[in-house]
Amino acid sequence: MGLEGHLRELYAPRFELLLTEVATRNTRSMRANERVGFQTVRGHRDAMDEWALVPWDWSAGALPRRLH
Template sequence: MEFILKAASTPQEFEQILDLQRQNLYTLLSKEDQEKQGFVFAEHTMELLQTLALDLPQIVAVHDEKVVGYNLAMTASMKEVLPSITPMFNAFETCIFNNKPLTDYQYIVGGQVCVDKDFRGHGLLSRLYSETKNQVSIAYEACVTEISTRNIRSLKVHQRLGFEVIGTYHDGVEQWNIVAWDFKRV
């Protein structure tokens, strides 16, 4: 199966990201599906996706002109734009990664990653992260994100890719693992 990995750039691609996101939102999936397939937590808007794309590439996997996977990314400057993620950034400030404070790194934040359930098992998650790394690693040293402690499937996949758990926190609603991936490591 062939996939094109690239930065999303058209309104159609952004709309397809939102469609795929809606199909995998935890609020719309049964607990059984959440456990078996994983889930996404945040719900974005077209405006937010376009704002994110101004700073960093929002990588998509395309098959037959359809977005079948995406990896969203943001810079730490989004802390000022999205108050809902302030607890995450506050938690980042307490983390140690590779024996130094996370805040000493130039890092991107994994904004969300998702692969269409019909296209899982093709290594797309790894390829999406790798393409993000290829496009930003000149300016950034690491990728940091949070994963709900309930999303065991996602945590295991991220760990296989090289992400390490560097902290946990509770935002008042959910318990989160903070995971980081050093771009210098293979």
């Protein structure tokens, strides 16, 4: 089980989602997060970069393919 599976196992009983931010130029991280179940809901730009706000909704109940 990877980090994502461990986080879900640890926190899903108490929280409905996990929220993180990823720099959009970090395409490797963006793709990895999407494969697990994170979905971009909005973005914003600061002085350093453009960011994607990506929650992983645990309320749906189904585990992402990679964690089965």
